[in-house]
Amino acid sequence: MKLVIVKDYAELSRKAAEMLVSEVKANPKTVLGLATGGTPVGMYRELIKLSQAESIDFSQASSFNLDEYVGLSSTHPQSYRSYMEENLFNHINIPAEKTHVPVGNTTDPLAECARYEEAIRLAGGIDIQVLGIGNNGHIGFNEPGSPTDSVTRVVQLTDSTIEANARYFDSVDQVPTQAVSMGIKTILGAKKVVLLASGEAKAEAVRLMLEEEPTADVPASLLQLHPDVTVIVDQEAASKLTTSVLAGTKPSGS
Numbered sequence: 586m587k588l589v590i591v592k593d594y595a596e597l598s599r600k601a602a603e604m605l606v607s608e609v610k611a612n613p614k615t616v617l618g619l620a621t622g623g624t625p626v627g628m629y630r631e632l633i634k635l636s637q638a639e640s641i642d643f644s645q646a647s648s649f650n651l652d653e654y655v656g657l658s659s660t661h662p663q664s665y666r667s668y669m670e671e672n673l674f675n676h677i678n679i680p681a682e683k684t685h686v687p688v689g690n691t692t693d694p695l696a697e698c699a700r701y702e703e704a705i706r707l708a709g710g711i712d713i714q715v716l717g718i719g720n721n722g723h724i725g726f727n728e729p730g731s732p733t734d735s736v737t738r739v740v741q742l743t744d745s746t747i748e749a750n751a752r753y754f755d756s757v758d759q760v761p762t763q764a765v766s767m768g769i770k771t772i773l774g775a776k777k778v779v780l781l782a783s784g785e786a787k788a789e790a791v792r793l794m795l796e797e798e799p800t801a802d803v804p805a806s807l808l809q810l811h812p813d814v815t816v817i818v819d820q821e822a823a824s825k826l827t828t829s830v831l832a833g834t835k836p837s838g839s
């Protein structure tokens with residue numbers, strides 16, 4: 586995995602946005618794999634800025650989000666569909682019908698999972714997948730123990746994930762306990778992956794992802810099995826890395 590250590594969150598956000606822009610410039614039909622959570626908010630802000638400054642055309646691009654809470658309607662303020670509209674889709678010219686987020690309030694979640702996985706396949710697969718990382722090493726909502734061959738499915742959220750995400754809800758008991766999430770195999774199927782981590786709270790998860798053998802106990806470590814992963818971390822998130830990993834670091838700015 587390629588490791589890029591940047592000074593701070595602002596630089597991380599800029600770098601990630603630049604990667605997405607160069608992808609869309611090179612291939613206007615890019616299939617973007619998108620993430621939610623606190624970490625990519627700055628990237629989306631930079632992406633909107635850059636797209637406006639450089640008149641980036643998303644009219645032929647499409648997108649697939651990693652996950653959605655089971656039980657929330659797409660218009661619920663904390664749904665990941667609402668998050669994406671607010672943070673990105675309403676500000677670029679990507680056609681609404683080309684943006685895909687799993688439907689969380691369906692009566693048949695299993696059918697929704699199969700439909701979503703098939704839609705990704707029909708789109709030709711994801712060209713570049715953006716990921717955050719949970720404090721416990723999760724990617725998407727693939728919690729520890731998620732198998733390498735997992736595809737889009739309904740997953741049970743761990744207590745630590747529910748607690749971490751409670752900050753977006755009025756109380757912890759309003760946080761859904763399940764989600765529809767792309768699986769590890771779905772994520773590993775993307776042609777390119779870029780994972781973002783910021784802040785000291787992520788330092789141990791980042792260390793485990795990069796320094797331990799790939800294991801389902803730390804889902805992000807399974808990205809070691811992918812041939813084209815760029816990990817962009819700020820100095821705080823990199824603070825627990827050992828020198829052997831840092832020796833292979835790509836200097837920031839290159």
Ligand SMILES: O=P(O)(O)OC[C@H]1O[C@](O)(CO)[C@@H](O)[C@@H]1O
Nearest residue numbers: 621622623624717718719725746
């Ligand atoms: O970026 P944050 O808010 O720290 O979240 C990290 C991860 O947790 C999730 O928000 C899910 O709990 C993921 O979507 C994200 O990758």
